[in-house]
Amino acid sequence: MKNKITPTNKERIMREQDFIVSKTDPSGRLTYCNQIFIEFSGYSEAELLGQQHNIVRHPDMPRSVFALLWETIKSGNEFLGYVKNMHKDGSFYWVFATVTPSYGEQNNIIGFFSVRRKPDPQKLQIIDALYHDMLMAEKQAGSRHAIAAGRQVLDNVIQPTGKDYREYILSL
Numbered sequence: 681m682k683n684k685i686t687p688t689n690k691e692r693i694m695r696e697q698d699f700i701v702s703k704t705d706p707s708g709r710l711t712y713c714n715q716i717f718i719e720f721s722g723y724s725e726a727e728l729l730g731q732q733h734n735i736v737r738h739p740d741m742p743r744s745v746f747a748l749l750w751e752t753i754k755s756g757n758e759f760l761g762y763v764k765n766m767h768k769d770g771s772f773y774w775v776f777a778t779v780t781p782s783y784g785e786q787n788n789i790i791g792f793f794s795v796r797r798k799p800d801p802q803k804l805q806i807i808d809a810l811y812h813d814m815l816m817a818e819k820q821a822g823s824r825h826a827i828a829a830g831r832q833v834l835d836n837v838i839q840p841t842g843k844d845y846r847e848y849i850l851s852l
């Protein structure tokens with residue numbers, strides 16, 4: 681469904697008081713979306729629930745960011761990052777997201793949830809340029825090597841700072 685949407689240059693900007701919240705099962709299928717999620721995605725609750733979270737994926741997002749996201753949350757940690765998402769009408773909206781696992785009684789991962797706030801526009805300029813470089817590297821490397829190539833661009837930016845990914849994101 682999402683592949684048929686043509687991205688546009690129209691941006692939707694989160695308000696200061698907004699929280700975009702969603703929950704998924706362990707495979708990333710939506711089990712809950714709050715009202716603000718529904719508003720920014722442009723889909724109805726019925727259209728969203730049961731769908732993969734990539735329903736809001738924007739083609740400008742590097743694959744390696746999502747690889748890092750899944751690697752982080754599957755190993756039980758909290759992922760923090762900037763994500764460009766796409767509304768049903770092709771417009772885009774940037775979020776600053778935290779994604780974390782939810783645990784069951786046996787300490788097993790029973791799903792994930794995410795809370796997103798309005799990103800600082802100045803920080804977004806840095807991220808937008810970085811994601812652009814990562815995406816170009818991914819496209820050049822071809823499908824099989826895309827994730828490694830995108831990650832390399834990210835590492836090349838972060839390594840000289842002496843920080844890890846999370847510290848780098850928080851230091852912007």
Ligand SMILES: Cc1cc2nc3c(=O)[nH]c(=O)nc-3n(C[C@H](O)[C@H](O)[C@H](O)COP(=O)(O)O)c2cc1C
Pocket residue numbers: 702703704708732733734735736737738741746749763764765779780792793794
């Ligand atoms: C709780 C949770 C929240 C997520 N939020 C987003 C999101 O806001 N936007 C997005 O594109 N992907 C999000 N993802 C990642 C998607 O599951 C998916 O990996 C990503 O859209 C890339 O899709 P693709 O692998 O089909 O290219 C989220 C995943 C989880 C578990």
